[in-house]
Amino acid sequence: MSETKEEILRATYHALCDHGFADLTMQAIADEAGVSKSLLHYHYDTKQDLITSFLGTFTERFEDKLDALDADDPAERLDLIVDRLLFGQDDSDQTDFGRAFLELRAQAPHEPAYRDQLAANEEFLRAVLADTIEDGIEQGVFHDVDPERTARLLRATMDGARSQHITLGDDTREVVRDALDDHVLSDLRVE
Amino acid sequence: MSETKEEILRATYHALCDHGFADLTMQAIADEAGVSKSLLHYHYDTKQDLITSFLGTFTERFEDKLDALDADDPAERLDLIVDRLLFGQDDSDQTDFGRAFLELRAQAPHEPAYRDQLAANEEFLRAVLADTIEDGIEQGVFHDVDPERTARLLRATMDGARSQHITLGDDTREVVRDALDDHVLSDLRVE
Amino acid sequence: MSETKEEILRATYHALCDHGFADLTMQAIADEAGVSKSLLHYHYDTKQDLITSFLGTFTERFEDKLDALDADDPAERLDLIVDRLLFGQDDSDQTDFGRAFLELRAQAPHEPAYRDQLAANEEFLRAVLADTIEDGIEQGVFHDVDPERTARLLRATMDGARSQHITLGDDTREVVRDALDDHVLSDLRVE
Amino acid sequence: MSETKEEILRATYHALCDHGFADLTMQAIADEAGVSKSLLHYHYDTKQDLITSFLGTFTERFEDKLDALDADDPAERLDLIVDRLLFGQDDSDQTDFGRAFLELRAQAPHEPAYRDQLAANEEFLRAVLADTIEDGIEQGVFHDVDPERTARLLRATMDGARSQHITLGDDTREVVRDALDDHVLSDLRVE
DNA sequence: GATGAATGAGAGTTCATTCAT
DNA sequence: AATGAATGAACTCTCATTCAT
Numbered sequence: 001m002s003e004t005k006e007e008i009l010r011a012t013y014h015a016l017c018d019h020g021f022a023d024l025t026m027q028a029i030a031d032e033a034g035v036s037k038s039l040l041h042y043h044y045d046t047k048q049d050l051i052t053s054f055l056g057t058f059t060e061r062f063e064d065k066l067d068a069l070d071a072d073d074p075a076e077r078l079d080l081i082v083d084r085l086l087f088g089q090d091d092s093d094q095t096d097f098g099r100a101f102l103e104l105r106a107q108a109p110h111e112p113a114y115r116d117q118l119a120a121n122e123e124f125l126r127a128v129l130a131d132t133i134e135d136g137i138e139q140g141v142f143h144d145v146d147p148e149r150t151a152r153l154l155r156a157t158m159d160g161a162r163s164q165h166i167t168l169g170d171d172t173r174e175v176v177r178d179a180l181d182d183h184v185l186s187d188l189r190v191e
Numbered sequence: 192m193s194e195t196k197e198e199i200l201r202a203t204y205h206a207l208c209d210h211g212f213a214d215l216t217m218q219a220i221a222d223e224a225g226v227s228k229s230l231l232h233y234h235y236d237t238k239q240d241l242i243t244s245f246l247g248t249f250t251e252r253f254e255d256k257l258d259a260l261d262a263d264d265p266a267e268r269l270d271l272i273v274d275r276l277l278f279g280q281d282d283s284d285q286t287d288f289g290r291a292f293l294e295l296r297a298q299a300p301h302e303p304a305y306r307d308q309l310a311a312n313e314e315f316l317r318a319v320l321a322d323t324i325e326d327g328i329e330q331g332v333f334h335d336v337d338p339e340r341t342a343r344l345l346r347a348t349m350d351g352a353r354s355q356h357i358t359l360g361d362d363t364r365e366v367v368r369d370a371l372d373d374h375v376l377s378d379l380r381v382e
Numbered sequence: 383m384s385e386t387k388e389e390i391l392r393a394t395y396h397a398l399c400d401h402g403f404a405d406l407t408m409q410a411i412a413d414e415a416g417v418s419k420s421l422l423h424y425h426y427d428t429k430q431d432l433i434t435s436f437l438g439t440f441t442e443r444f445e446d447k448l449d450a451l452d453a454d455d456p457a458e459r460l461d462l463i464v465d466r467l468l469f470g471q472d473d474s475d476q477t478d479f480g481r482a483f484l485e486l487r488a489q490a491p492h493e494p495a496y497r498d499q500l501a502a503n504e505e506f507l508r509a510v511l512a513d514t515i516e517d518g519i520e521q522g523v524f525h526d527v528d529p530e531r532t533a534r535l536l537r538a539t540m541d542g543a544r545s546q547h548i549t550l551g552d553d554t555r556e557v558v559r560d561a562l563d564d565h566v567l568s569d570l571r572v573e
Numbered sequence: 574m575s576e577t578k579e580e581i582l583r584a585t586y587h588a589l590c591d592h593g594f595a596d597l598t599m600q601a602i603a604d605e606a607g608v609s610k611s612l613l614h615y616h617y618d619t620k621q622d623l624i625t626s627f628l629g630t631f632t633e634r635f636e637d638k639l640d641a642l643d644a645d646d647p648a649e650r651l652d653l654i655v656d657r658l659l660f661g662q663d664d665s666d667q668t669d670f671g672r673a674f675l676e677l678r679a680q681a682p683h684e685p686a687y688r689d690q691l692a693a694n695e696e697f698l699r700a701v702l703a704d705t706i707e708d709g710i711e712q713g714v715f716h717d718v719d720p721e722r723t724a725r726l727l728r729a730t731m732d733g734a735r736s737q738h739i740t741l742g743d744d745t746r747e748v749v750r751d752a753l754d755d756h757v758l759s760d761l762r763v764e
Numbered sequence: 765g766a767t768g769a770a771t772g773a774g775a776g777t778t779c780a781t782t783c784a785t
Numbered sequence: 786a787a788t789g790a791a792t793g794a795a796c797t798c799t800c801a802t803t804c805a806t
Binding site: 598599600610611614619620 | 774775776777778779
Binding site: 002004035036037038039042043 | 786787788789790
């Protein structure tokens with residue numbers, strides 16, 4: 001990817017943080033990137049294309065970072081992943097971006113291009129969880145549950161907790177984390 | 192509430208179904224209601240006021256319907272509620288509306304009026320679940336868990352499952368329902 | 383005039399003070415009068431009619447107050463009138479109203495009904511001045527000038543000084559008053 | 574200034590002549606300039622900005638034209654200036670524009686940006702008059718009056734005469750001019 | 765005499781997109 | 786590759802006016 005395109009996508013991220021998705025304008029992105037609106041259209045036909053492209057590279061990098069998470073054993077790795085997916089990296093940018101991302105997600109039903117990207121990302125996350133659970137089962141540290149099903153349960157729970165945190169401001173993530181530990185993860189662990 | 196206001200809110204619902212929240216216009220609502228745009232402003236100062244009002248009555252009615260759910264014992268009632276919150280009443284309108292509602296929720300961080308309404312509604316849902324669990328404990332049909340914590344876990348999971356269903360199109364609700372049964376609800380039941 | 387109409391015109395005065403002429407709305411007048419917009423239209427066909435009516439009674443009362451000014455001799459009376467026309471009765475309401483009145487005057491070229499009222503009022507003011515000067519000449523206390531011409535000079539000067547005071551905030555009225563005394567009124571006085 | 578901006582300001586002038594200030598719309602200006610409304614907002618953020626900008630360049634050019642007036646001696650120059658300020662250049666456009674300008678002036682109390690421009694312009698006119706009078710005094714052709722005070726008197730009178738002419742249609746400017754000559758200017762001239 | 769409900773026309777402003785350079 | 790100028794369509798909101806009661 002050209003440097004200019006990189007810069008545009010970086011600017012898109014920050015513009016999303018500053019304005020949210022609903023108020024995101026091409027002008028705001030151009031301003032943030034220090035280029036003209038026309039240049040955005042030179043590199044991306046439409047606003048949608050730009051955002052789709054942003055979404056693609058963003059999820060890709062996110063997936064890379066998640067892959068990089070490693071641990072000695074499956075149980076520890078699962079904990080690590082759950083923490084990351086539930087709490088993210090809590091700097092202030094990420095909070096703002098979380099809001100914008102939620103708005104973007106809410107557009108997915110109306111924008112197949114977004115939906116496909118998000119679906120692929122979700123697929124990835126489930127696979128990471130399922131694989132980790134499967135490893136645990138193979139290594140005898142987890143009971144023999146259906147990995148895919150458990151992964152989906154975990155994803156739904158974490159997703160909901162984050163959404164509620166973002167939309168309502170009311171942080172139940174710690175509590176949910178504990179409850180998840182008690183009800184689900186402890187069921188999983190052998191001894 | 193005057194008949195006209197009722198009609199306007201009804202029209203808002205349908206306009207949301209047809210256009211989604213991001214593309215919801217006063218014109219669309221007016222058209223759906225068969226009245227002029229100016230009349231909307233006669234009854235509601237701003238678009239936001241109208242939507243806030245809509246949200247208020249909508250959640251109120253939703254809460255009434257939930258309250259009406261009844262069952263012989265707490266376990267059955269809990270099942271009923273979980274089913275309702277997870278699956279809704281699946282007509283096609285409700286699917287469309289679910290999309291719009293998700294968009295609206297995503298605006299909550301930027302619109303305190305929306306957030307307050309949604310927070311109150313969430314509070315209600317948690318209370319309904321927690322109360323049911325508490326009843327079960329008192330009647331000896333549930334183990335002695337922390338009702339509030341369990342309620343939050345359930346809510347997060349159901350919320351996430353619905354969101355994923357809506358945004359990704361990929362329905363994991365049945366699977367999540369089963370997993371929830373296995374991991375959480377079965378933990379709850381005495382015997 | 384009915385009490386209601388009186389009340390409406392009184393409300394128009396205060397609404398003009400509060401909003402200025404450009405931002406004067408029927409709603410503002412109705413609010414100030416504590417009645418409905420429709421009632422304004424019941425008593426006055428159009429906004430213009432209402433304002434024209436207001437302007438008529440306002441100038442009428444103003445003229446009555448000016449007529450009430452009296453003094454022992456023409457020189458003193460002239461001074462009194464000049465002071466009144468230049469400075470008005472300087473309470474804060476009158477300042478606000480002065481602004482609105484200036485806006486209204488500026489509409490006169492586009493609204494014959496306003497222009498006619500204002501022209502009649504101006505005619506009256508000139509006549510009062512000219513008559514006073516004429517009296518002075520007859521009584522031998524003023525030199526034999528053209529009363530009408532002098533009246534017009536005085537009016538133009540006073541009008542301009544007030545307008546500048548209102549529009550620019552820069553009060554030259556005292557200075558103009560002195561200069562007028564030196565250059566014009568002293569020319570007038572015998573001895 | 575870009576040609577387009579020049580054209581927009583030119584169009585603003587003519588739109589003011591055609592519609593008056595109260596009825597001046599962005600659409601009318603755009604139509605007159607043969608461009609789209611959006612282009613106006615591309616060059617000027619708001620309607621107010623556009624008008625303020627118009628007012629600035631208009632008064633600037635007016636001041637340039639006044640500066641260009643020259644004469645052999647101060648007395649003659651004063652006459653020239655008084656004539657110009659009282660009568661303007663009497664084409665029909667200028668009559669229409671005079672009306673609009675009066676409306677704009679009447680908005681000055683509510684719009685600091687306008688007031689500042691107008692105040693600066695008024696300051697300039699007073700200075701031109703005062704300077705001319707001062708020159709005359711130094712050259713011994715005028716009596717030793719207070720130049721500033723006399724300038725203010727002249728300005729008030731001329732301003733009032735023009736306002737009355739515009740608002741009432743009743744042209745007293747010739748008469749006022751004569752009276753001014755008799756009472757003020759003749760007082761000024763040595764011999 | 766008085767009101768509330770309703771309208772239509774139009775206002776200023778925003779924004780993704782296009783095009784000539 | 787990059788820009789500035791320009792557009793068209795759409796948006797929310799305002800307001801004098803009307804009409805049924």
